[in-house]
Amino acid sequence: MSEQRSPEGGRYEDDLAQALPEYAERVLDVAELIPAGRVMTYGDVAEWLEQGGPRQVGRVMALYGGAAPWWRVVRADGVLLPGHEQRALGHYRAEGTPLKEASRAAEGHLPRIDMRRARWDGGDRAEGHT
DNA sequence: AGCGTGACGAGTA
């Protein structure tokens, strides 16, 4: 069976290409829930959704992250998003996100997020989930 | 269909 038609008349593939994929919407929703001053890793978001993996979440953020607080979804090692370090840093300083200053041995290095303190598990709302 | 690539992550050396 090919050439299946969607209710709107277009081919399903076309609809999927233009509408924000539901998965992407779910990812952005979670990003919106992260409190200021806290972060969630790509993997955490995927786990929380019980769907996809870190790389899928990363893909979504890369494509549609601009519409969400993208700086609150970070790598597990706390490294700032390459190419957006200054913007991210500005947000972290403004929100009071826990940072680990670069050691003087590594001079030119930017601070990294202190994941132990900044990581947010979904805390308050974890109850309603599972 | 195979293969490289990526806003990833964990493990090992």
Next chain:
DNA sequence: ATACTCGCCACGC
């Protein structure tokens, strides 16, 4: 702290 390996999975060529 750095480097490299694997596992992961959606995409594009």
